[in-house]
Amino acid sequence: MSDQIKYLLDESAMPKDWYNLAADLPVPLPPVLHPGTLQPITGADLAPLFPMAIIQQEVSTERYIPIPEEVRQVFRQWRPTPLFRARVLEKALDTPAKIYYKYEGVSPAGSHKPNTAIPQAFYNKMEGVKRLTTETGAGQWGTSLSYAGSLFGLEVQVFQVRVSFNQKPYRRAVMETYGATCVASPSDLTESGRAILAKDPNHPGSLGIAISEAVELAVQRDDTKYALGSVLNHVLLHQTIIGQEALLQLAMAGDDPDVIVGCTGGGSNFAGIAFPFLGEQLRGGRSRRIVAVEPAACPSLTRGKYAYDFGDTAHLTPLTKMHTLGSTFTPPGFHAGGLRYHGMAPMISHIKELGLIEAVAYAQNPCFEAGVLFARAEGIVPAPEANHAVKGAIEEALRCKREGKSEVILFNLCGHGHFDMAAYNDYFAGKLSDQQYEESELAMALSGLPSVPDNIA
Amino acid sequence: MSDQIKYLLDESAMPKDWYNLAADLPVPLPPVLHPGTLQPITGADLAPLFPMAIIQQEVSTERYIPIPEEVRQVFRQWRPTPLFRARVLEKALDTPAKIYYKYEGVSPAGSHKPNTAIPQAFYNKMEGVKRLTTETGAGQWGTSLSYAGSLFGLEVQVFQVRVSFNQKPYRRAVMETYGATCVASPSDLTESGRAILAKDPNHPGSLGIAISEAVELAVQRDDTKYALGSVLNHVLLHQTIIGQEALLQLAMAGDDPDVIVGCTGGGSNFAGIAFPFLGEQLRGGRSRRIVAVEPAACPSLTRGKYAYDFGDTAHLTPLTKMHTLGSTFTPPGFHAGGLRYHGMAPMISHIKELGLIEAVAYAQNPCFEAGVLFARAEGIVPAPEANHAVKGAIEEALRCKREGKSEVILFNLCGHGHFDMAAYNDYFAGKLSDQQYEESELAMALSGLPSVPDNIA
Numbered sequence: 001m002s003d004q005i006k007y008l009l010d011e012s013a014m015p016k017d018w019y020n021l022a023a024d025l026p027v028p029l030p031p032v033l034h035p036g037t038l039q040p041i042t043g044a045d046l047a048p049l050f051p052m053a054i055i056q057q058e059v060s061t062e063r064y065i066p067i068p069e070e071v072r073q074v075f076r077q078w079r080p081t082p083l084f085r086a087r088v089l090e091k092a093l094d095t096p097a098k099i100y101y102k103y104e105g106v107s108p109a110g111s112h113k114p115n116t117a118i119p120q121a122f123y124n125k126m127e128g129v130k131r132l133t134t135e136t137g138a139g140q141w142g143t144s145l146s147y148a149g150s151l152f153g154l155e156v157q158v159f160q161v162r163v164s165f166n167q168k169p170y171r172r173a174v175m176e177t178y179g180a181t182c183v184a185s186p187s188d189l190t191e192s193g194r195a196i197l198a199k200d201p202n203h204p205g206s207l208g209i210a211i212s213e214a215v216e217l218a219v220q221r222d223d224t225k226y227a228l229g230s231v232l233n234h235v236l237l238h239q240t241i242i243g244q245e246a247l248l249q250l251a252m253a254g255d256d257p258d259v260i261v262g263c264t265g266g267g268s269n270f271a272g273i274a275f276p277f278l279g280e281q282l283r284g285g286r287s288r289r290i291v292a293v294e295p296a297a298c299p300s301l302t303r304g305k306y307a308y309d310f311g312d313t314a315h316l317t318p319l320t321k322m323h324t325l326g327s328t329f330t331p332p333g334f335h336a337g338g339l340r341y342h343g344m345a346p347m348i349s350h351i352k353e354l355g356l357i358e359a360v361a362y363a364q365n366p367c368f369e370a371g372v373l374f375a376r377a378e379g380i381v382p383a384p385e386a387n388h389a390v391k392g393a394i395e396e397a398l399r400c401k402r403e404g405k406s407e408v409i410l411f412n413l414c415g416h417g418h419f420d421m422a423a424y425n426d427y428f429a430g431k432l433s434d435q436q437y438e439e440s441e442l443a444m445a446l447s448g449l450p451s452v453p454d455n456i457a
Numbered sequence: 458m459s460d461q462i463k464y465l466l467d468e469s470a471m472p473k474d475w476y477n478l479a480a481d482l483p484v485p486l487p488p489v490l491h492p493g494t495l496q497p498i499t500g501a502d503l504a505p506l507f508p509m510a511i512i513q514q515e516v517s518t519e520r521y522i523p524i525p526e527e528v529r530q531v532f533r534q535w536r537p538t539p540l541f542r543a544r545v546l547e548k549a550l551d552t553p554a555k556i557y558y559k560y561e562g563v564s565p566a567g568s569h570k571p572n573t574a575i576p577q578a579f580y581n582k583m584e585g586v587k588r589l590t591t592e593t594g595a596g597q598w599g600t601s602l603s604y605a606g607s608l609f610g611l612e613v614q615v616f617q618v619r620v621s622f623n624q625k626p627y628r629r630a631v632m633e634t635y636g637a638t639c640v641a642s643p644s645d646l647t648e649s650g651r652a653i654l655a656k657d658p659n660h661p662g663s664l665g666i667a668i669s670e671a672v673e674l675a676v677q678r679d680d681t682k683y684a685l686g687s688v689l690n691h692v693l694l695h696q697t698i699i700g701q702e703a704l705l706q707l708a709m710a711g712d713d714p715d716v717i718v719g720c721t722g723g724g725s726n727f728a729g730i731a732f733p734f735l736g737e738q739l740r741g742g743r744s745r746r747i748v749a750v751e752p753a754a755c756p757s758l759t760r761g762k763y764a765y766d767f768g769d770t771a772h773l774t775p776l777t778k779m780h781t782l783g784s785t786f787t788p789p790g791f792h793a794g795g796l797r798y799h800g801m802a803p804m805i806s807h808i809k810e811l812g813l814i815e816a817v818a819y820a821q822n823p824c825f826e827a828g829v830l831f832a833r834a835e836g837i838v839p840a841p842e843a844n845h846a847v848k849g850a851i852e853e854a855l856r857c858k859r860e861g862k863s864e865v866i867l868f869n870l871c872g873h874g875h876f877d878m879a880a881y882n883d884y885f886a887g888k889l890s891d892q893q894y895e896e897s898e899l900a901m902a903l904s905g906l907p908s909v910p911d912n913i914a
Contacts, residue, residue: 108836170878379565418875421627
């Protein structure tokens with residue numbers, strides 16, 4: 001048995017293209033609807049929000065889309081990222097399974113988010129944009145866009161969900177170090193923020209509200225556009241570099257995964273690791289189990305409804321068909337802030353409906369327990385979001401043990417927890433609740449779903 | 458001009474030996490003295506504190522000492538670490554100099570400290586030790602030893618300087634995640650701690666006090682030994698893997714440094730980057746400028762006295778000849794906690810006296826300013842300690858600009874600042890003081906230096 005634990009690609013092997021799952025989907029995605037007309041939108045409808053290069057990627061069905069050389073040049077600072085074999089964890093679990101993890105925490109922001117922040121900033125810069133607005137939950141996305149903005153000379157205005165802003169006081173300092181501005185959302189900088197504060201000055205905020213604020217500010221000025229850190233097709237596309245690399249690295253290791261695991265909030269890191277493998281399958285390759293792990297406190301994929309809904313609370317965004325808990329759903333302040341979104345990426349929802357992936361939800365205490373086990377075995381402290389993927393991978397490894405199967409498990413460790421140690425403090429102090437929902441509670445937010453014409457829904 | 462920014466060594470090129478500067482010193486180090494007899498100590502005197510393998514390394518004059526394969530196996534998770542060319546920073550400074558930095562923040566603990574924590578834990582484990590005690594300032598060392606302890610199944614008890622314990626509340630969570638125990642020092646777990654608390658219940662602590670506590674606990678039990686994160690010869694030895702790698706990476710880049718810069722607290726990361734280059738010079742190779750950068754608030758190398766002194770406040774440790782501010786010196790609570798030690802590594806003090814290195818001190822605000830400039834240019838937020846090296850490198854690059862010289866500058870970026878964002882918050886809020894000392898203030902602590910026999914001093 002080889003004792004190798006790390007599989008590194010040479011820089012020259014860094015993928016030159018993103019992989020676009022839309023090219024291989026057996027059924028195309030349902031259309032995106034205009035929030036006013038409820039009819040399919042055009043590229044022109046999106047132009048106030050995004051640069052043309054990104055709008056084209058959003059609707060492209062080309063299988064491979066080139067990564068600009070300027071973007072690859074920035075990626076070289078930390079990409080290709082390592083693939084690790086979790087040998088100590090395997091031993092601790094006494095499992096016959098092999099566990100591999102792709103580690104995205106080596107980026108300057110500590111997560112996978114720069115994979116899309118860098119190209120988004122680049123395309124905006126190329127089209128003359130001066131300022132970007134965005135929302136952030138735990139702060140990883142805001143940090144990453146701030147970092148990208150500093151590299152390309154763009155102003156960045158971040159709206160951070162208030163409960164995370166308060167839980168993670170040092171996140172703002174990172175964004176400010178990169179030269180960005182970060183305010184708690186709901187804020188008094190926007191009409192949508194002021195309207196919510198008027199009703200509840202202590203509103204904890206939500207990603208849906210923060211998106212409303214960022215979109216509202218972006219459409220007001222010609223030199224300003226909006227950037228989203230997950231959910232949309234182009235964001236998922238940008239993350240596929242993770243899986244593209246993992247394909248090459250597993251070939252180096254001489255293994256082929258039977259199960260692929262990722263955590264899902266908006267869906268981007270999960271898409272990043274899973275789509276290139278799923279694409280192989282859709283083109284006639286081997287079939288593999290692909291498992292999305294989400295928090296029980298925000299269970300869009302496992303308990304939400306597959307329906308047209310808004311991406312934000314103030315209903316400024318287009319409508320997409322997705323698994324949703326309702327755009328007015330305000331998830332509790334649990335610690336995996338990056339997974340606290342009412343909807344799921346339309347493309348992930350779509351393949352879930354097609355039966356191409358599975359989904360499972362776990363409460364936060366068992367996820368932290370899994371993260372601590374992982375840290376003691378493998379040395380890396382995972383982000384609270386990533387703990388969901390760790391939990392999912394451990395459950396698969398324990399199943400392999402029960403069934404006596406030596407399957408190969410691959411999961412995405414999407415970020416480290418160095419910014420999130422307050423959450424670990426709370427976990428050790430027994431302060432984390434494992435909130436679940438009655439069906440009736442979920443039904444309430446879903447009762448407000450918009451009605452769309454019969455020929456579309 | 459090549460646009461390469463990252464120089465990665467293949468795993469197979471990871472150094473197999475540490476480099477021992479003692480082999481090439483033109484004048485041997487002064488002896489270490491027993492705290493009771495004030496006569497040169499023997500290996501047996503150190504046996505209650507350290508395993509034999511480490512005591513042998515402490516006194517070895519072999520040029521190369523093999524890195525155990527079990528240690529290299531753990532290192533493979535993040536080593537060899539990358540060497541970067543700071544092209545964006547060069548452009549921002551408009552300097553003709555080339556700036557390279559070796560980045561040690563990619564380790565699981567986020568700094569260079571695991572380079573010695575792993576071998577120390579390994580050697581202790583090999584000799585049957587069950588428990589390690591240690592001190593920590595900012596928390597990097599405590600984190601690293603906790604991590605190493607978890608990998609080798611050793612209990613770890615950390616005494617953290619109280620002011621850092623309070624400034625960095627999440628550090629303890631990291632150590633606990635790795636399964637270690639961490640208390641604020643002075644603590645009530647030891648006689649030396651209780652004696653200090655009796656006089657001042659709010660004593661801010663110091664590394665000297667924390668060392669006393671850790672040593673006191675270690676000598677009480679046969680199954681317990683002590684681990685130190687800097688200062689001693691074997692610790693500096695373990696860090697030379699940094700410079701050994703940098704030598705190979707600069708050869709890949711086709712460059713040869715004219716100036717090497719590192720920050721100094723106890724001296725270990727500075728030694729790590731500098732000693733392999735200095736060794737080349739001492740064996741007849743090219744002469745280079747080597748610059749140690751220390752905080753003006755704890756200026757042992759620039760303003761301390763070169764004399765025999767204790768390593769700790771309670772005078773439990775042996776005496777070494779070093780640049781010292783006096784073992785009772787309590788530095789203020791500035792934010793580079795890892796540089797807050799009253800003495801300097803004896804080997805670094807020695808080569809400073811021999812004129813082989815230079816030293817300079819900067820106040821903390823200009824160091825944070827340099828760190829923010831670096832973060833916006835290069836994307837990595839440095840630890841407050843590392844900001845001193847960044848400042849030193851920037852000053853050298855600006856000198857090159859004034860002099861119109863295209864020198865090659867190499868510095869060690871010893872860790873990232875993700876755990877230290879409270880310090881950046883304070884910097885942005887204008888809350889950091891730039892404390893300096895009158896000569897009379899420094900003289901006071903130095904008046905308490907121990908007297909040693911004339912034939913030794």
